[in-house]
Amino acid sequence: MTIIELGQLSKRFGAIQALRGVDATITGNIIGLLGPNGAGKSTLLKCLLGLIPFEGRASVLGLSAATDGPTIRDRVGYMPEQEALLLEMSAVELCTYAAELSGLPRAEAMQRAHAALYYAGLEDKRYQPIEGYSTGMKQRVKLAQALVHDPELLFLDEPTNGLDPRSRDEMLELIVDLPQRRGCAIILSTHLLPDVERVCDHAVIMHQGTVKFVGTIDELRGARGDDTALTVEVKADADKLAAALTESGATCTVNSPIQLAVDLPAHATTELVFRRARDAAIQIRGIEVRRESVEAAFLRVVGADKDVAA
Amino acid sequence: MTESTIHDLGYKRYVGTRRPSSTRWRVIARHQISAGWQTFFRYKAWLGGAVIVTLIAAAFIFIATDQRWHLGRGVQQTFANMALPFALDWYGRLAFIITLRIGATVIASDMQSGAFTFYFARSTRPIDYLFGKLGGLGALLGVVLIGAPLAVALMRIGLAGAGSTDELVTQLWLVPKVLAIGGLATLAYTTVPLAFSALVENRRYALGVWAAWYLIAGPVAYGIGRVTHLPLAALDIASSVKSITLHLLDAPVTPWGQSVYDMPSLTASITSLAIQITLATAIVLWRLDAAQRSGVGGAT
Numbered sequence: 001m002t003i004i005e006l007g008q009l010s011k012r013f014g015a016i017q018a019l020r021g022v023d024a025t026i027t028g029n030i031i032g033l034l035g036p037n038g039a040g041k042s043t044l045l046k047c048l049l050g051l052i053p054f055e056g057r058a059s060v061l062g063l064s065a066a067t068d069g070p071t072i073r074d075r076v077g078y079m080p081e082q083e084a085l086l087l088e089m090s091a092v093e094l095c096t097y098a099a100e101l102s103g104l105p106r107a108e109a110m111q112r113a114h115a116a117l118y119y120a121g122l123e124d125k126r127y128q129p130i131e132g133y134s135t136g137m138k139q140r141v142k143l144a145q146a147l148v149h150d151p152e153l154l155f156l157d158e159p160t161n162g163l164d165p166r167s168r169d170e171m172l173e174l175i176v177d178l179p180q181r182r183g184c185a186i187i188l189s190t191h192l193l194p195d196v197e198r199v200c201d202h203a204v205i206m207h208q209g210t211v212k213f214v215g216t217i218d219e220l221r222g223a224r225g226d227d228t229a230l231t232v233e234v235k236a237d238a239d240k241l242a243a244a245l246t247e248s249g250a251t252c253t254v255n256s257p258i259q260l261a262v263d264l265p266a267h268a269t270t271e272l273v274f275r276r277a278r279d280a281a282i283q284i285r286g287i288e289v290r291r292e293s294v295e296a297a298f299l300r301v302v303g304a305d306k307d308v309a310a
Numbered sequence: 311m312t313e314s315t316i317h318d319l320g321y322k323r324y325v326g327t328r329r330p331s332s333t334r335w336r337v338i339a340r341h342q343i344s345a346g347w348q349t350f351f352r353y354k355a356w357l358g359g360a361v362i363v364t365l366i367a368a369a370f371i372f373i374a375t376d377q378r379w380h381l382g383r384g385v386q387q388t389f390a391n392m393a394l395p396f397a398l399d400w401y402g403r404l405a406f407i408i409t410l411r412i413g414a415t416v417i418a419s420d421m422q423s424g425a426f427t428f429y430f431a432r433s434t435r436p437i438d439y440l441f442g443k444l445g446g447l448g449a450l451l452g453v454v455l456i457g458a459p460l461a462v463a464l465m466r467i468g469l470a471g472a473g474s475t476d477e478l479v480t481q482l483w484l485v486p487k488v489l490a491i492g493g494l495a496t497l498a499y500t501t502v503p504l505a506f507s508a509l510v511e512n513r514r515y516a517l518g519v520w521a522a523w524y525l526i527a528g529p530v531a532y533g534i535g536r537v538t539h540l541p542l543a544a545l546d547i548a549s550s551v552k553s554i555t556l557h558l559l560d561a562p563v564t565p566w567g568q569s570v571y572d573m574p575s576l577t578a579s580i581t582s583l584a585i586q587i588t589l590a591t592a593i594v595l596w597r598l599d600a601a602q603r604s605g606v607g608g609a610t
């Protein structure tokens with residue numbers, strides 16, 4: 001299902017062109033929104049929520065961002081990066097208030113506030129004032145208030161910022177769980193590329209007001225379009241196989257006695273590996289295409305500019 | 311964290327109807343009222359003060375009915391007739407304290423805590439926020455500035471009812487007059503501090519600027535206006551409300567001896583309050599509009 005559709009989306013702030021005729025069709029369950037500082041992510045987000053006027057076309061969940069902003073915001077949840085909580089309230093009061101502001105009746109709002117806080121792991125702390133919460137707990141409240149009105153799409157802005165490793169793991173588990181259990185899609189805006197690698201199935205990369213890449217994470221990591229970079233696992237004697245493949249024009253690096261990295265010569269296929277292994281009487285345990293890390297792919301897509309802040 | 315530690319209390323997609331967007335301001339108003347009600351010295355104490363003033367006014371009306379109050383400048387009034395101007399004077403003071411405790415920090419607090427993102431990432435519009443805050447604060451102040459004087463007016467009418475029909479008919483006019491005075495005062499005491507809290511992002515400074523406007527700038531304008539150009543005195547909110555009270559209730563002198571002739575005219579007072587209310591509302595809307603446009607953003 002298409003979540004977001006952009007057609008020639010442009011936005012200018014005085015002399016600064018924040019978005020330059022962006023065209024994109026965004027699908028997926030958990031989509032990483034990536035880009036260096038000033039790439040246009042915040043502006044795109046404001047356009048999508050119908051908060052600022054723009055030129056071109058933008059639709060979210062089939063609704064026009066230009067004319068249906070309030071309806072979109074009822075169907076979308078937003079977890080901000082910065083502190084955006086009413087600190088005097090308890091978590092359950094805040095979430096109830098949030099749900100009511102999104103149009104839910106009071107009884108339903110209260111019930112869902114408890115459920116959302118329970119889901120976010122704050123079940124025993126939900127009556128305490130938020131101002132006494134730790135950073136991790138505040139992040140959980142922010143997630144709960146974004147979820148409480150039952151959105152179909154969630155914008156999560158740096159959800160793991162300031163979290164210790166354990167809390168970060170727990171937050172990422174929740175993010176992965178959300179589309180499965182609640183059927184909502186997620187747009188994850190983050191600078192932490194390992195988080196994207198771990199939880200996202202799609203990515204959108206922005207740079208200098210344009211979308212540089214839209215697609216699956218696998219497409220991003222294998223975007224060079226070749227399957228000639230392989231990791232080969234053998235039962236033993238990886239060095240013997242490396243020698244045989246090198247004779248056939250491949251470039252090999254032995255990682256361990258049972259693993260080697262192979263770059264096949266042009267036009268060669270995995271058949272070459274199997275043939276040379278058979279000739280050398282070496283048992284192959286596994287072959288997989290070697291992909292770039294998301295970080296390497298990201299740097300490649302944005303041109304590895306010096307100011308890339310990822 | 312393992313999968314088993316994620317709890318979901320029987321999640322179901324919400325399929326019911328949502329409250330129309332145009333009624334969301336009521337949620338904000340209700341929240342504002344409950345926030346005001348939370349601690350004793352935010353509102354309850356001053357409401358208690360208004361109750362005490364009302365009881366004293368009741369004593370003036372029913373116990374000291376015909377005793378005469380020497381107002382200075384040779385003017386005398388019965389306690390029964392001076393009860394309402396006396397009470398309105400005190401309700402104004404209490405309303406000012408309430409604005410210090412709640413009104414003057416509302417928007418500054420929300421700006422400081424980043425709450426605008428909380429509001430505007432939802433379908434809340436600036437106008438909903440404005441109506442909600444005005445509605446909530448207006449309700450709290452209205453109890454003191456409209457409800458309490460109305461109670462005093464009704465007591466005065468009740469006393470007149472025990473006398474002649476002519477007096478009753480005359481006193482019945484107190485109701486629309488009190489509603490007009492209280493309504494205008496409520497609007498002024500609600501919008502103007504809210505505007506200061508919209509102009510100054512730090513809640514303490516917002517509080518200080520509002521207090522300075524009311525307690526220093528207003529009386530200075532009144533003092534200058536008295537010796538130069540009387541309409542200038544109408545810049546003082548308290549004096550304007552006092553002037554409207556004296557003019558509408560036909561009281562020549564305040565309980566503290568200030569003559570109606572030392573006050574800005576009725577027209578100047580109403581005009582000044584109307585301008586301040588309009589300007590304050592515009593400032594708040596401008597700030598909210600800017601906050602909506604900039605309050606939501608992605609990673610930086």
